[in-house]
Amino acid sequence: MKKLLFLLLTSHACFAVEPSSERQIELRNLLKNDCGACHGLLLQGGLGLPLQPQDLVQKSDEFLIDTITNGRKGTAMPPWKLFMTQDEITWLVHLLRHPN
Ligand code: HEC
Structure with a gap:
């Protein structure tokens, strides 16, 4: 039972390694500038x-x-x-779901 709970808690939107705080800043800038170029500055949609x-x-x-x-x-x-690792992409998806 404990093991099942552990699995449930850890299988949801987890990343093995969180990027360093400098890398997190880079990724946030990339999201705004590069992804934002297509998805909109506020990610409200555009071409993407x-x-x-x-x-x-x-x-x-x-x-x-x-x-x-x-x-x-x-x-x-x-x-x-x-341009980014699998962990970084997973972190970005988490960021998209939980901005700020
Ligand atoms: C050159 C334009 C362009 C850039 C730059 C771009 N995207 Fe996209 N993206 C698109 C388009 C167009 C689609 C829609 C594809 C389709 O029609 O299925 C898309 C789809 C997506 C989707 C799927 C959304 C969904 O609801 O299915 C995600 C997630 C996504 N992009 C994330 C990103 C991220 C993160 C970045 C930056 C690292 C990025 N994109 C950069 C054009 C772009």
């Missing part, structure tokens, strides 16, 4: 889909992480795997 928390509730972490990692073929969404 809106990425505010309410826009993402129906979408799984896996799906969003895959989109950011590999981009979406046939759309303007580019892959980011050369």
Whole structure:
């Protein structure tokens, strides 16, 4: 029972390693400037889909992480795997869901 509770608590939107605080600042800037160029400065949508928390509730972490990692073929969404690690992408998805 304890083990099950542990699994439930840890399997939800976890990242193995949180980026360093300097890297977190870089990633926040990148989100505003680079992602914002397509998704809107406030991530309200533009060329890219809106990425505010309410826009993402129906979408799984896996799906969003895959989109950011590999981009979406046939759309303007580019892959980011050369620029950030899997942990950083997971952290970004967490940030999108819980801004500030
Ligand atoms: C050159 C434009 C462009 C840039 C830069 C860009 N995106 Fe996107 N993104 C898109 C487009 C267009 C889509 C919608 C793809 C589709 O139609 O399925 C998208 C889709 C997404 C989705 C899926 C949203 C959903 O509801 O399914 C996520 C998450 C996402 N982008 C995150 C990011 C992040 C994080 C960055 C920066 C690291 C970024 N994007 C940079 C154009 C861009």
